[in-house]
Amino acid sequence: MSTHASHTKRSGLMDWLTTVDHKKIGILYLIAGGFFFIIGGIEAMLMRIQLIKPENDFVAAETFNQLLTMHGTTMIFFAAMPLIFAFMNAVVPLQIGARDVAFPFVNALGFWLFFFGGVLLNLSWLLGGAPDAGWTAYAPLSTTSGGPGVDFYVLGIQISGIGTLIGGINFLVTIINMRAPGMTFMRMPLFTWTAFVTSGLILFAFPPLTIGLFMLSFDRVFDANFFNPDNGGNILIWEHIFWIFGHPEVYILILPSFGAISEVVATFSRKRLFGYSAMVFATVLIGFLGFMVWVHHMFTVGLGPVANSIFAVATMAIAVPTGVKIFNWLFTMWGGRIVFSTAMLWAVGFIPTFVMGGVTGVMLAIPSADYQFHDSYFVVAHFHYVIVGGVILGLFAGLYYWYPRMFNRVLNETLGKIHFWTFFIGFHLTFFPQHFLGLMGMPRRVFTYLSGQQLDQLNFISSIGAFLMAIGTIVLFINIIISASKKYAPSSDPWNGRTLEWAIPYPTPEYNFAQTPLVRGLDAYWIEKTAGNKGMTPAEPVGDIHMPNPSILPLFMSIGLFIAALGLIYNHMTVTIMGIVATFICMFLRSIIDDHGFHIHKEEVEADLKGVKE
Amino acid sequence: MHADERLNDANFPEHPEKATLEGKNKFLGFWLFLGGETVLFATLFGTYLGLRHMNMDGPTTEELFKLPTVFLATMLLLTSSLTSVYAVLALKQNRVRNLQGWFLVTLLLGLGFLGLEVYEFMEYVHEGHTFTSSAFGSAFYTLVGFHGGHVAFGCLWIITLLVRNWNRGITLVNAPKYYLFALYWHFVDVVWVFIFTVVYLMGKVG
Numbered sequence: 001m002s003t004h005a006s007h008t009k010r011s012g013l014m015d016w017l018t019t020v021d022h023k024k025i026g027i028l029y030l031i032a033g034g035f036f037f038i039i040g041g042i043e044a045m046l047m048r049i050q051l052i053k054p055e056n057d058f059v060a061a062e063t064f065n066q067l068l069t070m071h072g073t074t075m076i077f078f079a080a081m082p083l084i085f086a087f088m089n090a091v092v093p094l095q096i097g098a099r100d101v102a103f104p105f106v107n108a109l110g111f112w113l114f115f116f117g118g119v120l121l122n123l124s125w126l127l128g129g130a131p132d133a134g135w136t137a138y139a140p141l142s143t144t145s146g147g148p149g150v151d152f153y154v155l156g157i158q159i160s161g162i163g164t165l166i167g168g169i170n171f172l173v174t175i176i177n178m179r180a181p182g183m184t185f186m187r188m189p190l191f192t193w194t195a196f197v198t199s200g201l202i203l204f205a206f207p208p209l210t211i212g213l214f215m216l217s218f219d220r221v222f223d224a225n226f227f228n229p230d231n232g233g234n235i236l237i238w239e240h241i242f243w244i245f246g247h248p249e250v251y252i253l254i255l256p257s258f259g260a261i262s263e264v265v266a267t268f269s270r271k272r273l274f275g276y277s278a279m280v281f282a283t284v285l286i287g288f289l290g291f292m293v294w295v296h297h298m299f300t301v302g303l304g305p306v307a308n309s310i311f312a313v314a315t316m317a318i319a320v321p322t323g324v325k326i327f328n329w330l331f332t333m334w335g336g337r338i339v340f341s342t343a344m345l346w347a348v349g350f351i352p353t354f355v356m357g358g359v360t361g362v363m364l365a366i367p368s369a370d371y372q373f374h375d376s377y378f379v380v381a382h383f384h385y386v387i388v389g390g391v392i393l394g395l396f397a398g399l400y401y402w403y404p405r406m407f408n409r410v411l412n413e414t415l416g417k418i419h420f421w422t423f424f425i426g427f428h429l430t431f432f433p434q435h436f437l438g439l440m441g442m443p444r445r446v447f448t449y450l451s452g453q454q455l456d457q458l459n460f461i462s463s464i465g466a467f468l469m470a471i472g473t474i475v476l477f478i479n480i481i482i483s484a485s486k487k488y489a490p491s492s493d494p495w496n497g498r499t500l501e502w503a504i505p506y507p508t509p510e511y512n513f514a515q516t517p518l519v520r521g522l523d524a525y526w527i528e529k530t531a532g533n534k535g536m537t538p539a540e541p542v543g544d545i546h547m548p549n550p551s552i553l554p555l556f557m558s559i560g561l562f563i564a565a566l567g568l569i570y571n572h573m574t575v576t577i578m579g580i581v582a583t584f585i586c587m588f589l590r591s592i593i594d595d596h597g598f599h600i601h602k603e604e605v606e607a608d609l610k611g612v613k614e
Numbered sequence: 615m616h617a618d619e620r621l622n623d624a625n626f627p628e629h630p631e632k633a634t635l636e637g638k639n640k641f642l643g644f645w646l647f648l649g650g651e652t653v654l655f656a657t658l659f660g661t662y663l664g665l666r667h668m669n670m671d672g673p674t675t676e677e678l679f680k681l682p683t684v685f686l687a688t689m690l691l692l693t694s695s696l697t698s699v700y701a702v703l704a705l706k707q708n709r710v711r712n713l714q715g716w717f718l719v720t721l722l723l724g725l726g727f728l729g730l731e732v733y734e735f736m737e738y739v740h741e742g743h744t745f746t747s748s749a750f751g752s753a754f755y756t757l758v759g760f761h762g763g764h765v766a767f768g769c770l771w772i773i774t775l776l777v778r779n780w781n782r783g784i785t786l787v788n789a790p791k792y793y794l795f796a797l798y799w800h801f802v803d804v805v806w807v808f809i810f811t812v813v814y815l816m817g818k819v820g
Contacts, residue, residue, distance in 0.1 A: 102639040102643060103639065103643065165650060169643050169646045169647055169650070170643070172642075172643075172646050173639050173642050173643040173646065176642060177635070177638055177639050177642060178635075178639075203646055203649060203650045203653075204649070204650065204653050206650070207650045207651070207653040207654035207657065208653060208654075208657045210654060211654055211657040211658055211661070212657070214756070215661065215752075215756070218745075218752065218756065219752075222745065222746070223746045224745060224746060224752035224756070225668075225746065225748060225749040225751070225752045226661065226665070226749060226752050226753065226756075228749070231668075231670055231747075231748055231749055232665060232668025232669070232670050232748045232749030232750060233665070233668070233749040233752070234664060234665065234668075234749070237661055237664055237665075241657060241661075244657075588774060591774050591775075591778065592774065592778045594618065594787070596617065596618065596787075
């Protein structure tokens with residue numbers, strides 16, 4: 001029986017291709033997400049260069065359409081989402097005292113599906129033109145767009161969306177079933193709470209996207225008529241389905257950032273998070289209300305004053321729990337012994353920036369005003385204030401904070417601060433003027449503008465800001481490269497952390513916790529520290545630890561769907577069928593091959609424990 | 615006790631499908647998955663309701679649907695849900711041959727349902743109601759076809775499970791697998807009840 005077979009260590013590339021370890025999958029998500037973040041950033045830079053002066057001809061109008069579509073799609077689906085999953089993977093099992101996620105195999109599958117979805121989408125640049133119908137892919141623009149671009153969009157997101165969905169289910173089950181003894185729901189660190197609510201949103205928001213994308217691809221590939229008014233179709237169905245997914249998606253992105261900010265603010269204020277239970281309640285309420293507001297993206301469609309008013313009120317209501325969060329962060333800092341580390345700088349920069357995005361959000365939630373703002377640069381400014389100023393600033397805070405846990409090294413603080421100030425100033429320089437550009441009438445998604453309309457100066461400032469953000473990002477990568485050449489950090493708890501992930505020695509053992517810890521309250525590790533204990537109190541004796549086996553099947557399943565998608569795009573049904581059959585064979589193999597994992601024996605664990613120095 | 619060991623009546627747990635952490639995880643994870651599937655079908659139903667009168671030059675729902683065939687299909691699927699309940703009862707009583715027998719009946723009824731659906735679709739295509747003929751056609755075949763696809767996947771699933779575990783008795787590893795299949799089958803059945811109501815009955819009287 002395979003259960004007692006000693007585990008064979010795989011090395012190098014094979015280890016990374018077959019890993020089911022949540023810590024390694026977290027790193028894979030971080031690298032892949034970082035890669036797509038760079039691509040999306042380059043696309044943004046090209047657009048800002050084009051807009052730096054009026055009537056510029058740096059890129060053609062068609063290319064500009066592709067750039068804006070790919071920038072939005074890449075940043076949302078292939079940069080922000082995987083970066084969130086990177087931290088959820090790296091941190092959540094550690095924070096709840098678990099040895100892995102509930103379904104390690106599914107976790108690996110989720111990563112590879114996302115990765116091949118992203119590769120497929122970006123291949124469009126080389127294979128006949130990128131999608132050009134905007135990241136929202138409104139019909140009939142998307143159904144009639146020539147070339148294979150939109151097909152790449154549909155299938156790339158479809159494949160990665162399946163990965164996201166199973167990832168969400170995985171984290172829900174992990175958090176519900178795998179918490180250490182004593183880790184009640186109301187003792188979970190706030191990042192775990194936000195990961196939990198985000199996973200719930202994924203579970204209910206991604207299936208509509210799946211169906212919407214199916215319909216869109218059926219319309220394009222199989223001549224269906226969902227969005228074809230000539231044959232009875234209705235384009236509004238796409239808009240509704242897209243935003244029923246799309247609005248919760250915004251909260252899927254922002255909530256884990258809220259969680260990261262909560263951890264960082266509490267740690268570097270040396271205080272318990274103010275109003276923990278109110279924070280939890282606000283998180284859940286934001287998640288719930290997130291499903292009730294999608295029509296605010298469609299105010300100008302003409303659904304009538306009653307529908308618009310209801311959705312306007314629901315939208316404004318979200319400002320209440322969000323405000324609760326803002327004040328709780330402020331009160332956490334109030335009276336705390338604040339340490340302005342790089343992570344804390346990002347968190348402190350996040351708060352006013354996100355508030356500004358929230359204020360313009362409430363402005364946009366007023367339907368009558370929205371008729372003026374709609375499709376102008378005001379909207380562009382708003383969503384970059386919440387997505388970059390909210391999600392990305394929060395993710396950077398999390399990156400500097402959890403980097404030591406993920407890579408056993410600390411990022412350089414001086415370079416980190418240079419990164420923060422260039423990126424932060426660059427961000428406001430880029431997007432603050434865009435509010436006024438929008439109010440002055442500049443529509444979004446235009447590839448150029450005429451001179452003499454007072455748009456020149458603000459666009460110029462905006463482009464200069466974009467360069468500053470790019471410089472900041474380059475500094476971050478220099479920082480990462482330098483850190484790779486450094487030795488391990490001196491302490492496994494560099495920030496004097498409060499939660500369980502800091503109670504683990506360097507480097508993090510494969511099994512996370514030699515003994516499952518006993519959790520005695522909120523900020524579990526901090527409680528032990530204040531009680532004068534050296535580490536967590538174990539909840540079990542040292543024993544054999546059960547581990548899942550690595551597997552290559554997730555990679556092959558994803559490649560199968562990738563091939564099937566290429567077949568669909570180029571109308572080779574045999575290729576499509578071959579790809580799908582390959583995926584099914586992998587699923588079949590997974591079903592019939594008994595895989596009970598292996599055990600790390602008690603003696604090995606004891607040896608590890610002895611080898612650990614304080 | 616080893617998880618892969620054939621259970622006997624003495625050590626048989628009350629809930630073999632949830633006796634291990636893996637079993638508990640699968641049980642909860644699958645319920646959550648079905649929650650997502652519910653939203654998936656809700657989206658399809660919503661779209662169908664929006665487009666069902668858009669038959670253009672093709673036949674209307676009233677002209678098209680023949681309730682006797684659909685009623686027969688409904689009966690087959692409902693009965694298959696019942697037989698899968700008997701299989702799960704056998705699972706809880708550690709009567710593996712019984713379980714296999716009831717799941718085989720479930721499979722046959724599922725295949726019968728699929729046969730009727732294929733026949734029905736062929737009839738409709740013959741009458742000019744195709745996937746591309748109108749928005750109604752697209753919405754109809756997508757909704758009902760998605761359900762049919764779920765039935766087909768369920769058939770492949772139970773065949774794999776039965777063949778793989780034919781001589782292995784009930785263990786703590788395969789008990790959750792049998793149980794989850796039954797859950798899935800009930801879900802697919804419930805979706806069909808809604809299709810029967812929303813698509814066929816409302817198509818006749820709406």
